[in-house]
Amino acid sequence: MHSIERHVDPDSYRKVIGRFTTGVAIVTTRVGDLDHAMTVNSFTSVSLDPLLVLFCAEKVARFHAAVLEAGVWGVSVLPASMEDASRYFAHRGRPLSGQLARWPHHRGESGVALFDGAIATLEAATSAVHDGGDHSIVVGGVTSMDMPADGAPLLYHEGRYKRL
Template sequence: MSSEPLVDPALYREVVGRFATGVAVVTTVAGGTDHAMTVNAFTSVSLEPLLVLFCVEKIARFHEFVLAGGQWAVSVLTDDMRDASNWFATRGRALDGQLEAWPHTRGPVTGAAILASAVAALECRTYAVHDAGDHSIVVGEVLSLDVPDPRGKPLIFYEGTYRSLA
């Protein structure tokens, strides 16, 4: 039996990259420290109960903290927040002061940071975690909702680059 993949990984990335996604930052507080990570694998799951999910790479330091914390917030980014997306996607950045450049509030339920200019925000409690290869699928029960910037337009990721709605 050959260990060669049946599908070329580069072609896989190209093909799935043609699915337009929104961009969000997921935050949590663990041990009194803020943790944050950019995600584009985020979606609603269920209306009864209210569930959403995001995917996190197992080797990301955020993985350990979001699972340990058990509560987290999602800030859906506006099209003028590309810098925030890039910053929170930077591996190994210092945790101290990482939110200073981004105005935010604390979620009333979780205490996790919610970016003030987000187009949408949710606070969640971990409902289930599923193994998915090199990632974990983290399913959350929605605890609160907000629309920080009701006029904002979402940041879109398509074909490996940021886009905006026309």
Template sequence: MHQGSIENEVDEAVFRKVTGRFATGVAVVTTLAGGVDHAMTVNSFASVSLDPLLVLVCVEKIARFHDAVLDAGVWGVSILGRDGEEASRAFAKRGRTLEGQLDLWSHRRGRLGLALFDAAIATLECRTTAVHDGGDHSVIIGGVVSADTPRDLPPLIYYEGRYRHLRALDD
């Protein structure tokens, strides 16, 4: 298979509409670089492998979080429940002040010293095992070091450019 450049034959607006039809969960990814907490909202997170346990996250190369997470080599994932929209919006804002950005959000330090949100419905901590070029993003693969499901709520969903909520299974 030839891996050359890909010509854009699809209009970007159409592409965004098509990919927006894929419902995703929402997570806040954290890292600790130079003693400073960094955090970013993502919906490009996925499991990759069960043997070994691997997950991936895609990070835009121009994001401040990009260099921090690559330098740190470790990252945490807090998967948000239906009550996590405010946190998601907060950590999606570009250019926010780093100092004290986690002060409003109850969190604990995981095994690797990373911030994991108390309000998360699931958490992971990972060590970076590979980084792949993904156009304007880097695809960061991480080996899972810890995993937990601290709360039992339906997930926060992002679909067609809007936050959505699933009803609890017993609703």
């Protein structure tokens, strides 16, 4: 692997990478009786054989430790109508207890919370965790999936929520 020399300003990098429009999802996990949730735009399909997906979690986030301990996680791909949930689960330090109460949800086969209003949901079992600088790249094998609701997706572009 080649070492990377920094010739790029991090603020400029954020602006450039922000031009890549992404969808928005909430990743959930459960440790004991406590639900953990985090908004992500770093979710993607990896492989069709086997079925693999990934998301990236910041190493200092409490979600990071929880998802690694649990070994299972859910993904709820958000419609434009759930921007409020995306904003809520993007904030650090919110109380964990009762945090899902405002949004209808159900338990997947692995016990993780999945949002009823999501345009797509899936559950995954962690199969690999890779170093990604200040984040970990969490790869999981898909164990279930569904399309519980219809709607236009919530998008994120240039630091702002967008709609189709």
